[in-house]
Amino acid sequence: xxxxxxxxxxxxxxEGSFLITFLGLMVVLAFLQVILRNVFSSGIMWADILxxxxxxxxxxxxxxxxxxxxxxxxxxxxxxxxxTKPRHAVGVLTDLFAAGICYLLFRSSITFVQNEIAExxxxxxxxxxxxxxxxxxxxxxxxxxxxVIRGVLSARELFSKGQAA
Amino acid sequence: MSVWLxxxxxxxxxxxxxxxxxxxxxxxxxxxxxxxxxxSATIIELYRIADSPPLIAIPLFTFAGYLxxxxxxxxxxxxxxxxxxxxxxxxxxxVVLMTCAFFTAFTGASGVTIVALGGMLYPxxxxxxxxxxxxxxxxxxxxxxxxxxxxxLPIILYGLISAVSIDRLFVAGIIPGFILxxxxxxxxxxxxxxxxxxxxxxxWKNVLTTARAAAxxxxxxxxxIGGIYGGAFTATEAAAVTAFYVFIIEVFVYRDxxxxxxxxxxxxxxxxxxxxxLAILGTAFGLTNYFIDQQVPQKLFEIVxxxxxxxVTFLLILNGFLLIVGMMMxxxxxxxxxxxxxxxxxxxxxxxxxxxxxxxxxxxxIGYLTPPVGLNLFLSSLRFEKSILHISRSxxxxxxxELIALLLITYIPExxxxxxxxxxxx
Numbered sequence: 001x002x003x004x005x006x007x008x009x010x011x012x013x014x015e016g017s018f019l020i021t022f023l024g025l026m027v028v029l030a031f032l033q034v035i036l037r038n039v040f041s042s043g044i045m046w047a048d049i050l051x052x053x054x055x056x057x058x059x060x061x062x063x064x065x066x067x068x069x070x071x072x073x074x075x076x077x078x079x080x081x082x083x084t085k086p087r088h089a090v091g092v093l094t095d096l097f098a099a100g101i102c103y104l105l106f107r108s109s110i111t112f113v114q115n116e117i118a119e120x121x122x123x124x125x126x127x128x129x130x131x132x133x134x135x136x137x138x139x140x141x142x143x144x145x146x147x148v149i150r151g152v153l154s155a156r157e158l159f160s161k162g163q164a165a
Numbered sequence: 166m167s168v169w170l171x172x173x174x175x176x177x178x179x180x181x182x183x184x185x186x187x188x189x190x191x192x193x194x195x196x197x198x199x200x201x202x203x204x205s206a207t208i209i210e211l212y213r214i215a216d217s218p219p220l221i222a223i224p225l226f227t228f229a230g231y232l233x234x235x236x237x238x239x240x241x242x243x244x245x246x247x248x249x250x251x252x253x254x255x256x257x258x259x260v261v262l263m264t265c266a267f268f269t270a271f272t273g274a275s276g277v278t279i280v281a282l283g284g285m286l287y288p289x290x291x292x293x294x295x296x297x298x299x300x301x302x303x304x305x306x307x308x309x310x311x312x313x314x315x316x317x318l319p320i321i322l323y324g325l326i327s328a329v330s331i332d333r334l335f336v337a338g339i340i341p342g343f344i345l346x347x348x349x350x351x352x353x354x355x356x357x358x359x360x361x362x363x364x365x366x367x368x369w370k371n372v373l374t375t376a377r378a379a380a381x382x383x384x385x386x387x388x389x390i391g392g393i394y395g396g397a398f399t400a401t402e403a404a405a406v407t408a409f410y411v412f413i414i415e416v417f418v419y420r421d422x423x424x425x426x427x428x429x430x431x432x433x434x435x436x437x438x439x440x441x442x443l444a445i446l447g448t449a450f451g452l453t454n455y456f457i458d459q460q461v462p463q464k465l466f467e468i469v470x471x472x473x474x475x476x477v478t479f480l481l482i483l484n485g486f487l488l489i490v491g492m493m494m495x496x497x498x499x500x501x502x503x504x505x506x507x508x509x510x511x512x513x514x515x516x517x518x519x520x521x522x523x524x525x526x527x528x529x530x531i532g533y534l535t536p537p538v539g540l541n542l543f544l545s546s547l548r549f550e551k552s553i554l555h556i557s558r559s560x561x562x563x564x565x566x567e568l569i570a571l572l573l574i575t576y577i578p579e580x581x582x583x584x585x586x587x588x589x590x591x
Contacts, residue, residue, distance in 0.1 A: 019436055020429050023228060027412060030225060030405035038397065048218065056215040058224055059447070062440020063186075071437045072184035073445060073495050077538035079182040094183035101187040104194055105207065105448075112208040132215060136208060 001156060008149045011142065012068050019061040026054045049124050053132040060139030067146035088158040095151030099144050106140035113137055171195060185498045186444035193451035200458070207451035214447050219325055222404035224439045226316045229404075229411040230271035231435035232428075234281050236421035238382050239268060243286065245375040251365035255350070255357025257293055261286050261303055262346050262353065266311030267386075273318030273438075279308035279544040287549060294362050302559035303353070305545040306567070309533040310345060312496070312526050313338035316389050316404065319496050319529070322442070323522045324400075326504045331400040332393050336588055337519045337581045341527065341574045348570045349563065381414040394588055442497050449501045462509040469510055479514045480575050483507070484528060491532015492539060499529055516578075523581040527574050531567045534560045 029047055037043045066072050074094075079087055113130050121129035175195075179188040193207045214220060233239075246260040253259060264286075269278045283304035290300035312319055315335035324331035376383065388406055392398040398406065415422050422428055456462065473479050490499050504525065511521045533541045536557035545556045574580055 016429075016433050020432050023224065023432050023436060026221075026224065027228065027405075027408050030221060030401075031409035034398065034402045034405045037402075051221050052215045052218060055220050055224060055443070056212075058436055059214060059440055059443030062436035062438075063444040064440070065433065066437045066440045066444075067184075069437060071441055072186065073441045073498055074182045074184050075179055075493060076182050077493065078180055080543070090181050094178060094181055097178050097183050097191075098187040101190045101194070104204065105190055108194075108204040109208045109211075111203070112205040112212070115205065133212060136211065 004149050008068055015061045015064050022054050022058050046124050057135045060135050064142040088154050091154035092151050095147050099147035102140050102143040109136040109140055186448045189452050190448040196455035210450035210454045211447035213450050219331055219401055222321055222401045225404035225408040227435045227439050229408045231431050232411050232415050234272055234277045235431050236415040239282050241379040245379050248371040248375045252367035255354035258353030259350050261307055262349055265307035269311035270314035270317045276544050280548055284548055296360055298559045299356050302563050305541050305560050306563035308541040309530045312530045313342035319526055322500045327508050327518050329518045333585050334522055336585045337523055340580045340584055341523050345570045348566045352566055381418050445498050445501055453505045462506055466510045476514045487528035491529040492535045496529045520578045520581045524575050527571050534564050
């Protein structure tokens with residue numbers, strides 16, 4: 001149990017550092033590009049492609065972190081009114097469902113990236129497309145791990161509360 | 166039979182609170198597998214996130230909005246607004262409306278407004294002897310007011326989904342946004358007169374001091390709106406400039422936020438929202454693609470046309486439908502999932518997509534307040550430690566007023582379209 005919590009917070013720390021780096025890079029690069037374009041009527045050729053991929057990377061890292069912090073958008077109109085114990089039971093169910101869907105998406109993204117490697121697609125000049133796309137399987141993989149951990153933690157909560165009552 | 170069972174189970178899981186992106190993902194995966202398409206089709210669609218330049222604006226504006234909300238800028242804006250409007254009857258209430266609208270436009274009604282600004286303004290309202298119920302209703306309603314003003318996230322999302330130019334949507338929302346504020350201001354002035362709240366003397370000195378304090382933040386609306394309409398930037402470029410500018414002034418000029426202590430925290434906090442939105446957007450690209458493959462919008466249109474013939478009835482039913490959607494769903498998923506289905510139908514009825522966007526957002530804005538499950542009611546209930554029932558009662562009059570504004574906005578398209586035509590961005 002402790003190990004799971006530690007794994008979760010370790011992953012969060014790594015995801016957080018990457019997220020901060022990417023967002024920082026994005027803020028600076030996007031601004032630089034505006035200045036270059038408007039003041040010097042030039043611009044960095046690859047900057048737009050990099051910026052668009054940063055959105056994808058930031059999105060997945062943000063989504064992974066949002067899982068541990070329970071910040072995903074959901075309909076909580078009904079569960080809000082449930083007592084603690086049934087709420088944890090429902091939590092286990094929905095977390096495992098979420099983990100399952102993310103696993104299917106993870107497998108589909110592996111196929112997708114394999115196809116792209118086979119077709120030797122490129123994003124810019126000689127840079128192969130899979131370099132930008134690799135975050136999709138990584139991201140869904142992280143989501144699976146976080147949802148499973150969240151589900152196990154909810155289950156433990158359910159169990160311990162059950163003993164106390 | 167088994168199709169409906171699967172749909173039922175997925176919907177049930179949605180109602181039980183499974184993250185909406187997994188629900189949308191489940192539908193997309195199920196749809197593709199039942200039409201014998203390889204499941205990697207969902208990922209091909211999701212990868213479109215990296216293919217859409219306007220999307221860059223979302224993390225940048227969100228980061229800027231969170232930086233502003235976490236700094237002392239809300240206080241500086243309130244001070245300035247009080248110096249400007251405090252002399253009017255109901256002046257403080259108008260201050261609440263104006264400042265909340267500004268911050269909601271920048272933070273996308275993610276709850277930041279009620280927590281940060283409402284928490285600061287509610288005690289001041291009470292101290293100045295505004296009635297308790299009015300004050301509570303006002304801060305709750307103000308939590309989503311301003312959604313129609315640039316650079317609000319819901320507008321950007323609608324633009325992305327509907328392929329309507331975001332620059333033009335930014336203009337289209339301005340007059341309807343002021344209509345909403347105007348209707349609520351009239352009621353605030355009345356309340357101020359009836360409750361006979363004390364007013365402050367107008368003084369130029371006060372205006373100057375408070376304006377000087379907020380001097381670095383005042384150009385923000387000009388950067389966003391002026392930059393775009395002056396033709397200097399696109400919405401994405403405005404986002405890049407805003408994010409960089411806000412970062413510099415809050416960290417190095419005002420020094421409200423520490424570079425190593427606060428900035429990383431704000432970065433992560435704001436990107437949680439972005440991650441949550443993009444997860445829904447990415448999976449919804451797949452689902453929408455499946456819907457279009459199956460010609461769902463056309464089929465929906467045929468059903469609608471059998472029962473509705475006039476544009477007026479269509480708009481009325483659309484309003485009713487969207488109010489219910491707004492009650493059940495958050496604004497981001499509602500836009501991402503519902504717009505692709507409604508847009509083609511609305512076009513057949515001759516509704517301009519710009520106008521449709523404004524109708525959409527106004528409805529969803531009201532949905533934030535609608536009992537029993539409007540999000541603002543819960544945020545307010547948590548923040549001010551009042552029961553949901555009490556809060557709901559306090560917002561009823563505000564819902565009614567916003568409904569009046571909604572009817573005006575829906576049936577007089579010129580409010581949304583006139584300025585767009587005038588600025589020649591048509």
